[in-house]
Structure formats: C-alpha cells, structure tokens
C-alpha cells in the first residue's frame with residue numbers, strides 16, 4: 134500500500150484530485166467508483182472546478198457509487214443520490230445515464246444488488262475507486278463482522294455507524310438501519326483504490342489498517358490483498374503527535390513530531406537574562422500553542438547537564454535542581470519526560486536516523502568536547518542520571534587536565550578541539566608544511582583533511598595520531614557494551630569516508646561505523662520519543 138501523509142484536509146483533497154486528474158487524462162472513459170461521506174467532498178470540489186475551467190472532461194466517464202441507505206428515497210436530502218448530485222454530479226459534465234447509484238427505494242434489494250453487480254461487470258470494471266473509511270474500519274457499508282459478503286448486498290448498520298452518521302440527520306432515530314453496499318470482492322476488483330481519511334476520529338481505523346493482520350473485524354484490512362492501494366490521510370488520522378524540545382545554551386528548539394518526523398517547529402531564544410521562570414513560560418506557551426492544532430500525547434525535553442530525580446542542573450543554563458518537567462506537566466496536563474540532550478540525540482538517531490534498526494547503539498558527538506548517548510534495547514541507558522558521558526572516560530593516566538576536574542579524559546585527545554590543538558602543534562613544529570599553509574588563516578577541524586587532500590605527510594601523521602585516540606575510546610566502548618552500531622555526529626562527521634575509513638582500520642573489533650543523519654533534528658526527535 135502506498136501511503137501519502139498530508140498536513141491537512143485541503144492537502145489531502147489536492148493530492149487525491151491530482152491523482153484522479155491524471156487518471157482521467159490517461160483514460161477519458163474511466164470507470165470511476167465513488168464514495169460519499171465528508172472525506173471525499175474536497176476532492177469532488179476540486180474535480181468540479183477542474184471541469185468548470187476546462188481542465189477535465191467527464192463526458193465519457195462512467196460512475197458507480199459504493200453504497201446507499203435502505204430504505205431511503207432518492208429525493209431525501211440524506212440519501213447518497215442527493216449527496217452525489219449536490220457535491221459532485223451537478224458540477225461536472227458527466228452524463229446522468231452514466232452514473233449508477235444503488236436504488237434505496239427498491240422493493241427487491243436482492244435483485245437490485247445483482248443488477249448493480251452486472252452493470253459494473255458490463256462497464257468493464259472500475260478503473261479507480263475512491264474510498265472513505267468508517268471509524269470502526271468499515272468500507273462502504275461493509276461493517277465489522279465474523280463474515281463479510283463478497284458481492285453487492287443488503288446489510289444492517291452497526292450502532293457505531295448509526296451514531297457516526299447521525300451527525301448528518303436531525304435525529305439519530307432517523308438514520309436508516311440498513312444499507313445496500315458493494316461487497317468486499319466488488320471493491321477489490323477495482324483496478325486502483327484511493328482511500329481518503331482525515332481527522333482524529335479515523336486514527337484508530339487507520340492504525341488498524343496499517344498494522345493489523347487481515348481480519349473481517351476491520352474490513353479495511355482486506356485492502357491489503359489489493360496490489361494498488363493508495364492511502365491519502367492527514368496527520369491527525371495517521372498518528373498522534375508528541376512534542377520534542379531540545380534545549381541548548383542559546384535557544385530551545387520546540388518541534389511537533391509525528392511518527393518521528395518534525396511537522397512544525399519554533400525556536401525560543403535563551404539569553405543570559407533568561408530565568409527559570411521565563412524559560413518555563415516560553416516553553417509552556419509554545420507547547421500550548423501547538424496543542425491547539427495538534428493532538429499532543431506527550432512532551433519530551435532534552436537538556437544539557439545532569440538529571441537526577443527528574444531535576445536538571447546545567448552549568449550554562451539557570452537550572453539548579455530544577456524540576457522543569459514536573460512544572461510543565463502540571464501546567465499542560467500531559468506527561469513530560471526529561472533526559473540529557475546528547476542522550477536524546479542518540480535516541481533520535483536510533484528511532485529515525487542512521488541507527489534505525491539497531492536496538493543497541495552508541496552515538497558519539499565529536500565537537501568542542503565529546504558527548505554521546507548509549508542506547509540499549511531501544512532505550513537510553515542513563516545509569517543514575519548521568520551515564521553516557523563518554524567524553525570523560527580516562528584514556529591517559531596523568532594526562533591533560535579536563536574542565537570536568539579529571540585528567541586524561543577522552544575528549545582532551547579525540548574531540549574537534551583536541552584535533553585543532555594537535556594541528557596547531559604540528560604547524561608550529563613544521564612551519565614549511567602544506568598543513569601550515571592550509572592553516573595559515575585559521576585552524577579548524579577541517580584543516581588537516583584539506584592538507585591531506587593536497588598530499589601533506591605532516592597532516593597524515595596528525596590525523597593518524599588523532600585517530601589512534603579516537604579508535605582507542607571506541608574500542609573500549611565496544612569491549613564494554615559489545616554492540617554493533619557506532620554513530621558519529623558533530624562537525625567532524627562531515628569529513629565522511631575520509632574519517633570513517635581510516636578510523637575503521639584502527640578499531641580492532643567488528644562494528645558498523647556510520648555517520649549520524651538527523652543533524653540538528655536528532656535532539657527534538659529523540660526528546661519526543663522519550
């Protein structure tokens with residue numbers, strides 16, 4: 134099944150209309166299967182406009198409608214005859230004799246259903262069938278049951294459908310209790326199927342359709358038997374959203390995440406004047422604003438610093454033992470989870486980035502320092518709150534001092550800052566080298582790679598020593614965790630194979646070494662996935 138996920142109803146209608154337009158352009162005598170309900174109205178409106186402005190011609194088109202209430206008179210404004218005429222037929226140049234809707238006034242439903250099946254057969258069969266979906270997973274009026282009918286038949290409606298459709302009637306007791314509908318096999322015989330679903334009320338039905346096995350209890354799952362089904366739905370029908378917040382020293386990035394994709398975002402600046410109260414207020418307002426548009430299940434926050442008992446202490450933020458999650462949760466009335474930002478980035482990569490499919494992995498962020506996150510069995514391993522500080526494992530006794538208070542920490546040897554220091558030291562010793570030339574304006578993490586490209590042996594030596602340190606740390610991690618996937622992120626990961634290939638050679642243990650792919654979005658996606 135193809136799945137097209139749209140922002141909203143309008144986009145869903147645009148996409149569906151485009152697909153139908155293409156169908157009609159390719160085959161002007163298309164046999165169209167049509168649905169009623171609110172889902173296809175926008176599509177019909179667009180097709181009507183296309184017909185009015187001469188883009189589309191329906192004069193050779195034949196139509197068959199999925200279903201009709203029974204008993205109902207075609208002049209009743211709740212009949213599907215009335216619906217089709219009002220919402221579609223009167224806006225297009227289809228010939229009335231080419232439109233077919235089951236007769237809800239018949240005194241012989243069995244015969245009417247057989248006649249209808251025959252008509253479809255005679256037309257050569259439906260080329261494309263537009264479907265909606267009932268919130269209980271019904272298709273047409275094929276209601277959840279232990280058995281389903283193959284061909285067009287009369288059926289009784291479930292209480293759920295009567296209730297759902299009562300919104301169109303003055304009173305629930307006016308909703309007909311029966312209907313005539315194409316059967317599942319009639320539907321599956323259409324050459325192409327286009328299913329439209331929008332809004333929260335369809336969430337469960339779409340979830341079941343996408344994830345459940347084929348079952349008569351969710352008739353829509355039968356569509357899995359068809360080779361050419363396209364589902365077009367909006368975010369609300371596809372899944373709930375979670376808000377992910379990635380707090381940094383300069384800003385907090387707030388994102389609305391749906392199935393691990395960011396669908397809306399807002400940046401909140403953090404300045405030296407920001408206080409715990411102002412940051413909390415800004416985050417609350419951003420979440421509250423998003424909540425009005427998106428049904429929000431939970432909020433996740435990634436923050437720098439230490440998290441102990443859900444309280445944050447971060448040196449570059451005004452957070453000291455600050456229960457941000459708790460405060461926001463009380464104000465927003467949704468669950469709010471907190472984790473370290475690097476850990477969130479690792480989780481983000483695991484659920485949606487280069488680590489997808491690896492339940493155990495470590496993300497190593499090579500930047501000013503070395504950060505990272507350890508994911509074991511699909512979850513952040515945070516120990517007592519601060520696990521994953523891989524940059525501060527000692528790899529050199531009596532080594533270089535580190536701001537953490539330790540000595541010989543890995544980040545003093547294998548971060549980008551360390552590589553830049555090693556580059557500067559080599560330039561001082563080799564002022565006539567290509568490396569010195571490449572770094573004469575400014576030394577960055579890229580200088581050494583630029584010099585290697587120009588064939589500089591001094592730069593090769595610098596990178597070799599640097600990679601020895603980097604590989605030593607990674608080998609240690611692999612020894613301890615025995616995992617298969619290591620991801621590298623941060624500025625240095627842009628070097629790609631120039632970094633990965635020689636690094637791989639120095640790591641003595643088997644592992645998959647990859648560059649992280651989500652870049653700055655990893656933190657938001659990971660926080661939302663908490």
Ligand code: GLP
Nearest residue numbers: 168170171172265266267273274
């Ligand atoms: C009715 C129709 C279905 C339609 C369903 C959903 O029960 N028989 O064909 O798919 O409603 O309607 P809506 O698009 O209004 O949600």
